Amino acid sequence: MRISFSMLFGLAVVAGLSVPTAAFADGDAAKGAKIFKKCAACHTATEAKNKIGPHLDNVIDRPVASIEDFKYSKAMIAHAEETPTWTVEALTEFLHKPTKVVKGTKMSFAGLKKDKDIEDILAYLKDPSAAE
Known part of the structure; x- marks a missing residue:
């Protein structure tokens, strides 16, 4: 049986463990930049x-719902109380x-859907210049 990262992440969350950010060391910022095009409209x-x-x-590692000149939804502001920081996890x-999380x-x-896509996006978000 193959265990995906999301399965491990889910088990870690249920067990109350934190997932080390080193789990994302394999992310490819260049691929993440391409995937980010789905996000770039917004x-x-x-x-x-x-x-x-x-x-x-x-x-x-930025606080959730913290950009001063952006009007966040009430749901996102409430989420910031539960999850105060945009950690990798x-x-x-x-x-x-x-929509399930918030x-x-x-x-x-x-x-x-793909864990690898998320790893790549996170690598890009960590260092967008690495995609150039």
């Missing part, structure tokens, strides 16, 4: 400029199924 990752959604420049869970979010994106 977000930017290379500058602190909001679009329909808040910018994702330096999003990793929090972003991983959110990117898998945004019920009532304005974000209509269905999520990414």
Whole structure:
């Protein structure tokens, strides 16, 4: 039986364990930049400029719902009370199924199904210049 990262992540969350960020060391920022095109209509990752959604420049380890000039949904503000920081683990869970993690979010994106796609996006978000 093959165990996927999401299965391990889910087991770790249920057990109350944290998942080390080293689990994402295999992410490819260049591939992440291509996958991020799905997000680019609403977000930017290379500058602190909001679009329909808040910018994702330096999003990793940034407080949730913290961009001052962006109007977040009530659901996202409530989520910030439960999950105060966009850690790699929090972003991983959110990117898998945004509407399940933040019920009532304005974000209509269905999520990414492949763990590798999320690893690649996270590598890109960690360092967008690595994709150039």
